[in-house]
């Protein structure tokens with residue numbers, strides 16, 4: 001049921017992951033007041049093409065066509081925003097999600113970026129979301145169960161001081177996923193613990209996209225008329241961070257981080273696996 005990769009296949013996924021990392025880096029550097037989300041999309045598109053990769057986003061998903069190579073989700077948009085004519089404004093918070101296919105293997109990652117100066121609570125929102133992602137990634141170790149990842153993400157968020165206004169909402173109904181020869185594979189990765197199931201054992205060769213979505217209010221969402229954009233039902237702002245991560249014999253390998261996750265995992269006392277392409 002869960003696709004288990006050989007070390008050779010993980011090396012190929014690392015190559016795909018690095019293309020995604022490059023695309024997101026280029027987008028992050030371009031984010032500024034005045035740029036449109038379409039322009040960000042086109043920057044990512046060029047990086048993907050220049051690396052000989054293709055987009056896994058600009059495709060049919062369950063019969064619905066997504067026209068972008070990124071999802072650009074601004075402020076109260078949580079995920080799946082369609083890039084277009086929207087002009088970013090000072091103080092906006094944008095989540096950029098991007099994926100690529102290289103040599104048949106998929107990568108998928110997301111970042112949240114401040115547009116100019118943003119309110120302190122929005123900086124905090126992004127930090128908490130990113131921190132919860134790393135807390136989940138740190139559990140991507142041989143012998144753990146899937147629920148250990150979910151629990152670690154949730155408990156990280158729950159132990160943060162509450163924001164001055166609002167609270168932390170862990171978005172329900174969306175989560176991470178297995179990834180490999182397709183972008184969305186078994187298992188689904190909840191960002192919180194639900195029920196008593198422990199989920200599959202994390203054995204070397206398991207690759208998961210870990211992607212918490214956190215709001216400053218509700219855990220509830222709605223999909224706009226465009227059939228794609230997922231927004232909070234109370235207009236609270238949201239953040240989304242994501243990495244594709246392999247469980248290996250030598251620890252977690254963050255396929256979509258330039259350093260394989262080494263620096264952030266070290267802060268949590270976890271040693272990242274050596275980069276198979278280094």
Ligand code: MG
Pocket residue numbers: 097098099108109110211242
């Ligand atoms: Mg994604």
Ligand code: MG
Pocket residue numbers: 108109176177209211242
């Ligand atoms: Mg994903």
